[in-house]
Amino acid sequence: MLNTLRVEWMKVKNYRAFWILLAVTVLSIPGVNFMFYDLFDNSFPKMKGNKMAMNIFGTPFGFPDVWQTTSWNASLVFLVPAILIITLTTNEFTYKTHRQNVIDGWSRSQFFRVKLVEILLLSLFTTLLVVLTALCFGTFGNKVPEGQSIWQGSRFAAFYFVQMISYSMIAFMLALFIKRAGLAMGIFFIYMIVESIIVGYFGNHRKIEAVNYLPEEVTDRLIPQPYLKAIFTQQRVSYWESHIPIYLAVAAVYLLLYYFGASRRFLRTDL
């Protein structure tokens, strides 16, 4: 695998688009967090020191809530790493280098596995960015509440990792099946919107619970919206806590489906 990864590195290290997209990914996660931080800070300047206001609006950028906040904010820019995955995957089909790699001496499963490892590495990388962003905002912005560890609440970073793997696998599958960058990106983006509409109408409006387990929604539910947490009822919080294992289990099932669907496509059909 190390040799295979080394070859993958050779493919991208001189590819300008890769570095641009990676730079945008690196900047987007702290960037979107800073944007929300700035909005929060500038919109409610009188809130600081006002205990009642603080009770309502909370301290989204302070420990322990900063973990949830940065994870949720980072998930808003999921499209950037997804574009990177789609671009790198569809390039192989555009240039037919996926065929050439196999002809030159890779097995099909070798090619497929290294792409999965890349998705894993990218997801780990973006999760690390979330962790660093959370630590920065949490450390420099606020005092750690007494008796609490800075790592309390860091499970949201793990949930972000699950979410990123899930989005990335969807992007990878689309790239594998569609093989054209523009079309794959378009369908990826449209699917996200369509699912949001379905969840909004059938889930929130018609109260059909099944839509909460759609591919994007089930991982989104791992990281609830962090702002104005005080208005969330305890019942709602308890409901969410009790369903975390279910969300993770359903996400895992989807990941297995993505894996088997993509591998069947690549390993058994004509390249």
Add this chain to the structure above:
Amino acid sequence: MNSILSIQSITKFYGRIRALHEVSFDVPAGSVFGVLGPNGSGKTTLLGILMDVLKASGGSYAWFGQPPSEQQRRQIGTLLETPNFYHYLSGERNLQIAAAIKGRGQEDIPRVLEMVKLTERRHSKFSTYSLGMKQRLAIASCLLGDPSVLVFDEPTNGLDPVGIAETRELIRDMAREGKTILLASHLLDEVEKVCTHVAILQKGVLLTAGDVNEVLMNEDFVELGAPNGDKLREVLSALPGIRQLKQSEQHLQAFFEKDNIDLGGINQYCFEKGVVLTHLQLRKKSLESKFMELTNK
């Protein structure tokens, strides 16, 4: 082991279209094996199956007497269909990737670039190469690591006459070194000049396969001319070993049962029978005419 490659009843369907039908042949070690056929005959499909980029609908094949594997492909230099490289990378960097996948040949890159005359353009992006340059880079990639087996699918595509001649000479040089070469082409003249064995495909069906001399066996003929054509025909009809007589526009064509045609013997025979020949010439039936004969049946 005598065969580098053994193909058994390979069949391929694209939906309902049958691209290959139970194709079987063996490629002897050290041979230059031509796979011939018109466009759409299944040549590229067959090579694609052998390189695992296509899945056969039936049948099997074995490289080096072993079941197919990626390790074998690393020992084979292959040019399949079109040159496939990363457009944003230079020629040299593309070869580095190919060598890394093969697990050998990194130190070979300058040599193969020089062989295909791309040394000066090695740092240029692949996207800036002409069609001929792309083809030459693909040939260079095949030669990385000095493989013992080469598979070429239309290697002279896009090359100018000089490039075609150089490629032909390269194939001959490789053959002299004892390498086994599998060459798919529809340029029969080129194939005839270099191949030791041929397989002819038409619409996915193998029409014939074997040593090129066996495929063309009994296809040499003698052209004769005499002042009295009728007497010449009568005399030749009684000649032992004669298989067939045909009248062309200007001469009589005599086909024999065996390959060893003795022109001196024929001349003496005719003279003894009272026929003085004005024209006597041995003609080899070309691969092209054999191909046309087979594919027009």
